[in-house]
Amino acid sequence: MTPSATPAYRRLSVEERRSQLLDAALGLFAHRAPEDVSLDDVAEAAGVSRPLVYRYFPGGKQQLYEAALHSAAEELRHCFDEPREGPPLSRLSRALDRYLAFVDGHDTGFSALLQGGSVVETSRTTAIVDQVRRSAAEHIHQHLGVTAPGPWLRMTVRVWITSVEAASLMWLDEDKRPPAAELRDWLVEEFVAALTVTAGRDPQTAGLLGALAGDDRH
């Protein structure tokens, strides 16, 4: 084992190597269904040997997939980071722009994950996705200035988040038509319309709507 025989294996620290393998996996899982990604593919994309991949991820593909998913979930949560400044609907538009850019950049992986039916074990991956959904709902409540959302408001927000996911999947199915900006505007308008219906039976939501209405969006 001369250092010169395996220079690439030694140049990186453990953390750096792990992160490099993860990046390679993420790149593959983003554009292929999990069942179409092999450990050999990951090794090749990272320019390392298959045993090295196993050394860092002894759980094999399932472990790599989950690690990649955690990393993608983190990235997705960053999409929701939006300063609490300016009109709330403009903030929502910007967050949706980042979200749709994420969907665009992880198309096949996004579909495979949300449509289920993949070869990977689903209970843990579902839990990761659910955490992202919860995080999105909390962000929305915060931006609406609500600390204790009642059942109707929670229902409306969660259902709209599901709508965003469903619309994103259809958007991918339709070769990313309409343009992301049109889809984003439609989703924002659908959110306001959904809140308006709920406002008819829920005073809390009705109160928020008044504030949103004063919002000069464009």
Next chain:
Amino acid sequence: MTPSATPAYRRLSVEERRSQLLDAALGLFAHRAPEDVSLDDVAEAAGVSRPLVYRYFPGGKQQLYEAALHSAAEELRHCFDEPREGPPLSRLSRALDRYLAFVDGHDTGFSALLQGGSVVETSRTTAIVDQVRRSAAEHIHQHLGVTAPGPWLRMTVRVWITSVEAASLMWLDEDKRPPAAELRDWLVEEFVAALTVTAGRDPQTAGLLGALAGDDRH
């Protein structure tokens, strides 16, 4: 092997026995997560031996689960059977009443199926659920009198169907509150609101909305 020793095994025809086992399985899968139902439970509920269950369902629990799911999907599709008479929104209300009664009667199984993360293999179960969704969308297009729905209308209808599912899951999570009739009215109003937003950018949907507006619902 005297006939009197196993009278129950002989009284039913093959079809009747199969149907009896399926009913027992459906009853169990409706109110428990699939991982909490064993073949012994099915045998006990049907009052037969475990080997007999295996004789009819050699694929074991997975086969029984899928058979029960097919049967439930059929039942669900019947919820959408609604004569094309009277105001379209009244028809939608009646179909939703039947749908919510189904959700009510299959609560735990419905959640387990749609929330994934079950022990059963998911690709085929997902396909069954997707067929029900497609069938629901087709029914809606037909009731709206549309033979060639464009992308915006399809998106709006599919996204609303996803909303109905998400709202149903939350409704189960919230101990079936609000009352089903309130949830149904909210869902119908959300549908009209969603179409109204789409109508702002899609002439086909705008045309339908005119017809719906003339609909005296109550």
